[in-house]
Amino acid sequence: MAQYTAAGRQISCSVCGGTDFTGREVLLNTSSMSFFNMDWANKAAEGLVCQHCGFIQLFMPELLDKVG
Numbered sequence: 001m002a003q004y005t006a007a008g009r010q011i012s013c014s015v016c017g018g019t020d021f022t023g024r025e026v027l028l029n030t031s032s033m034s035f036f037n038m039d040w041a042n043k044a045a046e047g048l049v050c051q052h053c054g055f056i057q058l059f060m061p062e063l064l065d066k067v068g
Contacts, residue, residue, distance in 0.1 A: 001051055003067040006059060010067070011048065018052035023066070026058060 026047035045058040
């Protein structure tokens with residue numbers, strides 16, 4: 001469990017306002033790559049899962065900073 005910032009601002013859950021998240025990689029699948037069975041080649045985002053309500057927000061990994 002951690003807190004994150006993006007563009008110098010603390011990220012909070014857009015549903016409940018919580019600030020504690022668990023991060024995980026999320027693949028951004030496209031139909032054409034799936035058709036050719038090449039899902040592994042898709043880009044990835046960082047999914048932040050709110051520890052209070054479970055809402056998932058997606059961010060580009062290079063724009064996130066883990067605070068604690």
